[in-house]
Amino acid sequence: MEDRADIIVVADAAGDRVDPVIYEMLAFARRLQTLAMGRIQIWLLGEGPQDAAWEVARLGGTDVTALCCPGLSRYLGEAYRRILEPALAAAAPRYVVTVHSSGGAEWAPAVAARLEAGCISGVDGLGTQDGCIWFSKDRYGGKVKGRFASNSALTVLTVQPGCFPFENPPEENRAPEAAAGRVTIKTMAWQPEQTRLTGVIPAVAKAANLKDAQIIVAAGNGIGEEENLEWIHRLAEGLPKAMVAGTRIVCDRGWLDYDRQVGVTGVTVAPALYIACGISGASQHVMGMRGSGFVIAINTDPQAAICAEADVCIVEDLKTFIPMVLDVYEKQKAKQNGA
Amino acid sequence: MNLLVCVKQVPDLEQMAVHCGSDGVPVIGEPSEFRMNRFDEFAVEAAVQLKETLAEVHIDALSVGPEAALAVIKRAIGMGADQGGLLDTGDRADPGPYEVARRIARYAAPKRYDLILTGSWSEDGMNGQVGPMTAALLELPCATQVMALQLADDRRSVAVEREVEGGAREQLQLRLPALLAVQSGINRPRYPSLSNLLRANRQPVEIIPGDAGEKTIDPVVGLGLMQPPRHRSGRVLEGSLEEKAAAFLALLKEKAFIH
Ligand SMILES: Cc1cc2nc3c(=O)[nH]c(=O)nc-3n(C[C@H](O)[C@H](O)[C@H](O)COP(=O)(O)OP(=O)(O)OC[C@H]3O[C@@H](n4cnc5c(N)ncnc54)[C@H](O)[C@@H]3O)c2cc1C
Numbered sequence: 001m002e003d004r005a006d007i008i009v010v011a012d013a014a015g016d017r018v019d020p021v022i023y024e025m026l027a028f029a030r031r032l033q034t035l036a037m038g039r040i041q042i043w044l045l046g047e048g049p050q051d052a053a054w055e056v057a058r059l060g061g062t063d064v065t066a067l068c069c070p071g072l073s074r075y076l077g078e079a080y081r082r083i084l085e086p087a088l089a090a091a092a093p094r095y096v097v098t099v100h101s102s103g104g105a106e107w108a109p110a111v112a113a114r115l116e117a118g119c120i121s122g123v124d125g126l127g128t129q130d131g132c133i134w135f136s137k138d139r140y141g142g143k144v145k146g147r148f149a150s151n152s153a154l155t156v157l158t159v160q161p162g163c164f165p166f167e168n169p170p171e172e173n174r175a176p177e178a179a180a181g182r183v184t185i186k187t188m189a190w191q192p193e194q195t196r197l198t199g200v201i202p203a204v205a206k207a208a209n210l211k212d213a214q215i216i217v218a219a220g221n222g223i224g225e226e227e228n229l230e231w232i233h234r235l236a237e238g239l240p241k242a243m244v245a246g247t248r249i250v251c252d253r254g255w256l257d258y259d260r261q262v263g264v265t266g267v268t269v270a271p272a273l274y275i276a277c278g279i280s281g282a283s284q285h286v287m288g289m290r291g292s293g294f295v296i297a298i299n300t301d302p303q304a305a306i307c308a309e310a311d312v313c314i315v316e317d318l319k320t321f322i323p324m325v326l327d328v329y330e331k332q333k334a335k336q337n338g339a
Numbered sequence: 340m341n342l343l344v345c346v347k348q349v350p351d352l353e354q355m356a357v358h359c360g361s362d363g364v365p366v367i368g369e370p371s372e373f374r375m376n377r378f379d380e381f382a383v384e385a386a387v388q389l390k391e392t393l394a395e396v397h398i399d400a401l402s403v404g405p406e407a408a409l410a411v412i413k414r415a416i417g418m419g420a421d422q423g424g425l426l427d428t429g430d431r432a433d434p435g436p437y438e439v440a441r442r443i444a445r446y447a448a449p450k451r452y453d454l455i456l457t458g459s460w461s462e463d464g465m466n467g468q469v470g471p472m473t474a475a476l477l478e479l480p481c482a483t484q485v486m487a488l489q490l491a492d493d494r495r496s497v498a499v500e501r502e503v504e505g506g507a508r509e510q511l512q513l514r515l516p517a518l519l520a521v522q523s524g525i526n527r528p529r530y531p532s533l534s535n536l537l538r539a540n541r542q543p544v545e546i547i548p549g550d551a552g553e554k555t556i557d558p559v560v561g562l563g564l565m566q567p568p569r570h571r572s573g574r575v576l577e578g579s580l581e582e583k584a585a586a587f588l589a590l591l592k593e594k595a596f597i598h
């Protein structure tokens with residue numbers, strides 16, 4: 001009989017390797033453990049996640065259960081629902097933790113609804129208030145965060161990547177053999193009845209090569225009209241090795257091609273300078289640019305979430321600010337040349 | 340073929356001021372304007388496009404919310420939906436994703452929709468839960484972040500492309516009935532047409548009151564708001580427009596981005 005776990009971290013191990021974000025989820029689970037007590041266990045799902053299970057048990061120092069799901073060579077929502085609903089109902093943990101990825105964000109609410117569990121998506125912090133454990137997440141476009149507590153015996157949490165770094169980087173600081181967790185291997189029979197994965201289209205080759213840019217001038221919905229993109233282009237032209245990028249909204253409108261989209265479903269960039277023009281700073285965008293060297297935000301709203309992600313904020317209408325910058329720059333150059 | 344599209348009314352975030360309360364807790368001002376959740380416009384457009392290309396398609400637009408949410412139902416009809424329904428929440432404007440999903444599921448179950456469409460998430464709640472939860476409660480197959488959809492000729496399945504990290508796409512085939520949470524960018528949502536808006540104003544919207552007798556337990560409760568933690572200093576440049584422009588350029592020089 002295996003030991004009961006209070007916190008179960010569920011991760012996808014269908015691919016060749018486990019996404020190292022699992023160690024962030026483990027770091028989150030350990031923070032939660034200090035508040036909620038109990039035991040942590042990791043569940044890995046895949047066709048054959050045994051090797052991954054041994055590795056995660058060793059590097060993470062936590063007990064791991066490898067759920068071998070025949071035919072699950074890639075994440076499939078229906079498989080997760082069919083396998084996890086009964087398995088979690090039987091295991092009866094108090095918390096289920098998974099990454100807020102395209103997969104986690106899909107299966108977690110579904111399984112939670114079936115189990116009448118509380119579900120909080122996109123968790124980026126936790127703490128206690130009046131003896132209650134709360135989890136924080138973005139609300140209202142990220143202008144504020146909300147604190148939520150669960151009212152249920154089971155709570156399902158999807159956790160934002162990048163918020164809970166693993167204290168011991170797994171590559172450098174391996175847990176000693178003695179501290180390695182145990183591995184349990186289980187085979188889970190399941191049959192797809194409703195959905196079938198028929199193929200995968202890889203991300204388009206990034207023609208724009210945003211990753212090579214020293215400076216990125218990025219346009220958001222705040223440009224208002226397509227013609228105002230002109231200002232973004234003109235600012236970029238004035239700066240060395242600068243490229244123009246945008247948020248999803250700008251690309252959805254067709255104002256920029258998708259190879260210019262920065263964020264989780266676009267490109268991840270880390271230029272020396274990132275100038276965010278009319279961008280609110282939604283987490284899906286910020287995740288794609290957080291590694292930038294220096295960040296300047298131009299936004300009419302000083303409360304926009306991007307201001308907390310910027311080194312310098314300029315609270316102005318970009319349609320008047322950028323022309324003024326170009327104007328002052330021209331005058332300065334003329335003076336330099338004249339002198 | 341019957342389609343259900345779920346639309347939420349959200350405050351216009353740009354008009355919504357956040358004040359800092361005495362204890363550092365942010366306070367949100369009464370939103371002055373409301374509109375359709377931007378992500379739901381893509382869901383309505385996807386439904387209307389199916390109606391335009393296929394015969395005998397009927398679209399219901401449904402919202403869970405206070406009576407004021409009738410405005411977004413009318414907008415959906417203005418875009419081309421056939422009929423509207425409001426699951427009235429009375430004074431509880433937003434009962435949370437689980438309760439919203441339960442109410443949508445209870446409404447939809449007897450109607451046997453072939454396809455239910457939702458947006459990928461709501462701009463105010465930022466959960467992305469209502470779609471997958473509704474599908475789970477109705478035991479329907481579900482795909483989120485849908486960027487393309489094509490109905491099979493026999494209308495018994497739908498082929499979709501689901502966008503994942505980095506912009507790659509998974510191709511899936513789902514048996515109908517199914518629920519799809521569509522992603523922004525799947526199409527270009529149209530503006531409501533005048534003739535449809537006139538029809539929306541004439542046509543009654545079915546309003547279904549909440550079940551007063553039923554006690555609902557919130558699986559999740561809100562404990563209030565907090566200020567987002569700062570990841571960078573966010574120093575605000577002061578001065579006139581021209582002074583700020585000069586300061587911006589001085590900064591770029593200081594950091595050696597320009598000479
Ligand atoms: C599953 C999923 C994946 C996603 N992936 C991505 C992604 O990869 N990349 C991405 O970017 N988004 C992504 N999004 C969308 C994301 O959630 C936001 O909706 C989007 O980033 C917001 O874009 P924005 O900042 O341009 O627009 P908005 O949120 O509309 O913000 C516009 C900003 O401009 C400011 N503004 C308005 N007028 C002016 C003016 N005249 N001058 C200056 N400022 C002005 C406003 O104050 C506001 O802050 C994803 C969403 C989902 C659900």
Ligand SMILES: Nc1ncnc2c1ncn2[C@@H]1O[C@H](COP(=O)(O)O)[C@@H](O)[C@H]1O
Nearest residue numbers: 345346403457458460461466467468469
């Ligand atoms: N109150 C509501 N009424 C109708 N549909 C809703 C409501 N809330 C959410 N939805 C739908 O569910 C999607 C995801 O919302 P959410 O889970 O709140 O982020 C939205 O894009 C809508 O299509």
